[in-house]
Amino acid sequence: VSDAALDGLIQQLREFARERDWERYHTPKNLVMALSGEVGELVEVFQWLTPEQSTAVMRSERATDVEDELADVLLYLLRLADVLDLDVAELAGAKLERNRGRFPVDEVRGRADRRP
């Protein structure tokens, strides 16, 4: 992942929407739904897989579907963050820092029930 790549994606998404006159559709509400719809497609790829099959999914015939849906999720997430004027990578870094405090290693080690 190159830095330029991520900022570049945001710029390209902005231009992509502007060229197609799609900015009018890109309200935060609509983009949240679009993001949700793409995650739904990702869920559909995994829904009948065992945990083991899910781990091996990139060696299955669904590999390109997984790549496709992951890409769509990131694209809509970046576009959503952009129309909200938010730096999602920065927010994620801060959240992860807070999560270290919320889930101290000593208390949660190996316990799924202490997950958020």
Added chain:
Amino acid sequence: VSDAALDGLIQQLREFARERDWERYHTPKNLVMALSGEVGELVEVFQWLTPEQSTAVMRSERATDVEDELADVLLYLLRLADVLDLDVAELAGAKLERNRGRFPVDEVRGRADRRP
């Protein structure tokens, strides 16, 4: 968004899971569900908002919820991509490139019905 930031997040997420012995829970299937759950929380923030209210959400009392959920979505997306050994930013760039071909400006300009 700095490049180092994104790669740094991926590394930190890896360490975060390892320290807590949570790697066992991080099957792709489970992480897809976690991603879906976080997007669900984002949807809940926006569900009753008008389009106009959604555009102004960062000046509302839900602003920090939006930041929080966007962060969670990126964190789980990066973690999922990492366990699948995928570079999601690269995949997104390639997908956006393909979308340019799928949605030619001349054909789709201003038409939501021609969206994916």
Added chain:
Amino acid sequence: VSDAALDGLIQQLREFARERDWERYHTPKNLVMALSGEVGELVEVFQWLTPEQSTAVMRSERATDVEDELADVLLYLLRLADVLDLDVAELAGAKLERNRGRFPVDEVRGRADRRP
């Protein structure tokens, strides 16, 4: 909606899974994902619509998609409740009763911010 219809659906779904030897796939976890995937398809139908367009969706070309996805959501919900041995209609009645107490008319009238 006839009573016999709903109980009949549950029975038919049970038989449908048994005949196809799909019971093995119908863990609650997998069925929750399937339900989520179907709701994702419903979201995709509505994501770019204005509130007004969404109200008129049954007079649009997407009408049969809406019918199709609503049906799928109910089918997976009933199947999920059945494998969990739950009577979802009864649970819904009890929940609605509790909601009357949680959202007293006097306090919440016309306020979306007091919605759950």
Added chain:
Amino acid sequence: VSDAALDGLIQQLREFARERDWERYHTPKNLVMALSGEVGELVEVFQWLTPEQSTAVMRSERATDVEDELADVLLYLLRLADVLDLDVAELAGAKLERNRGRFPVDEVRGRADRRP
């Protein structure tokens, strides 16, 4: 599940919204989001569970959460169908009938890859 129960729920939901002056929020688009949000909460209950744990979820401390979320999903589904003037149980019956044709027992028996 009694017939009267389901029709009764639809009527009660209608009255519930009217009394609170919430009908204005109940556009199909908003209700689809609300439905999606509730399914997201259900997903969160199951996300870290093994298949076996998910099968035993009603004997765990999350049992009431499962009941609660299933109820919410049905309530929003019924409300959504009502504002769209659709009989979702009838649609589900017809869809299940079509699914018998789409997934013939002989072709799909025991094959998750032939699932929709």
